[in-house]
Amino acid sequence: MDFSHQNPNCIFSPENPTPMPDFQLSDYLMLDGSIFDDDTYSGQSMASPEKGMAAATEFSGATSNNSNIKCKKGAGKNKPGLGVRVAFRMKSEMEVIDDGYKWRKYGKKSIKNCPNPRNYYKCSSEGCDVKKRIERDINDGSYVITTYEGVHNHETPSMLYYNQMPLMAPNAWTLQPPPST
DNA sequence: CGTGTTTGACCCGCGC
DNA sequence: GCGCGGGTCAAACACG
16 A cells, blocks of 8 residues: 555655654554444554543554554544545654645644644645644654645645756656656 | 734534 | 534734
């Protein structure tokens, strides 16, 4: 399974998992109800088996247990159609990871049972409805959990920048196939 | 002055 | 049906 090819949001690749030396990519979670179903998940032991646990706690417990990943159906009132949800857990001192896109913060929320607030960002590109949530790992504050929701319908500003310099940036930089002939 | 951030209020889904 | 909790909105504020 090659996530980097399936998710344009993912700027990380197996060859270059961390775009910056400060980052240490710990986990890459594919969060999709069709993959991580409650039925699939039920029965497994969790670090914190409390009901009503925040998604953050679920992520944290999941990653701490390496393979316990849960995508709560209906959690967060996600509107259908947004598509892929992807979560990263990486070691970073910074909360905001510069992934090449331009994000606008639209909310901040303290989560129950989680000492660190969760930040909400929207892609500021016109017509792009991708969102991301950023929160610190409840178990290890040096880790940051970034959850992307949706797929960008445009390239990163940096990609466009590079594309304006054809000598420096062939179409390989883009996520679109090169024009035929 | 324009753009981005902050923050309290509001909305809505879910569990009891 | 009610209360709780997470997600979003929008006005005010800050900064370049």
